[in-house]
Amino acid sequence: MADARALGLRADAARNYERIVVAAGQAFEEVGPAVTLEQVARQAGVGVATVYRRFRNRDQLVRAVVEHVITTEIQPVDIVASDDPWQDLTDFLNRSLDALTGRRVMIALARETDAIGPEAFAPFLRWMDELAGRLVDAGLVRPELVGQDLGAVIIMVLAMTQVRGESDSPARRRYLALLLDGLRPTSNVLPGVPLEPIMPC
Incomplete structure (x- = not known):
């Protein structure tokens, strides 16, 4: 499973990755499937550019959210x-x-x-x-x-x-x-x- 550690991210980048993925999981359920990366960035408290640097599209973010749930909760x-x-x-x-x-x-x-x-x-x-x-x-x-x-x-x-x-x-x-x-x-x-x-x- 890919997570911040497995991706070999620096400590600050790993923290941002975690914040984005957790925020995205919440946004999917609260806003719905049409949530944008901009909305995710606001919920995570990071810049839009930070989100786009790590995730080029929503599908990549969905994958990261599912993997995060599996590795941390299941x-x-x-x-x-x-x-x-x-x-x-x-x-x-x-x-x-x-x-x-x-x-x-x-x-x-x-x-x-x-x-x-x-x-x-x-x-x-x-x-x-x-x-x-x-x-x-x-x-x-x-x-x-x-x-x-x-x-x-x-x-x-x-x-x-x-x-x-x-x-x-x-x-x-x-x-x-x-x-x-x-x-x-x-x-x-x-x-x-x-x-x-x-x-x-």
Whole structure:
């Protein structure tokens, strides 16, 4: 994931980058998808030239906002596993739901502009493969579960962000419980084959 540190920016440039990306994420939700780079600059408290130096167009800014949300709010810390794979899964899904709730415009823009490519989610795909293996080995999920299935589960979590209310609302807890229960071991084998890796946005 690209962030200010990964881009190798100086400390002052990194601070401006962070301010711009955070401000853009807020502006997308408050103003809407038509927000301009000039409006983002005002909200970030930086000059318009500073924004244009880093982002040539809105699509680049959308990509940066999505990556920032993923790396700061969703991504497991250094993709480190605990000794409880089920807890790792539920923590990850809850983090995803919390981070994406209230970001409908960002999600729509990411889909519309194809802002995020497969390479951005490569760490997640590897992590999901490893997690699926650990869950199966522990007998906590259907034995035919694979990493691609967990990718589909994240898509389902995205659909849950459309449910009105707070991220910890009874409705969201209910649907997440239903979703997780569908992964539990059962005598009914999943039909078909898993989809190719699919991106959360």
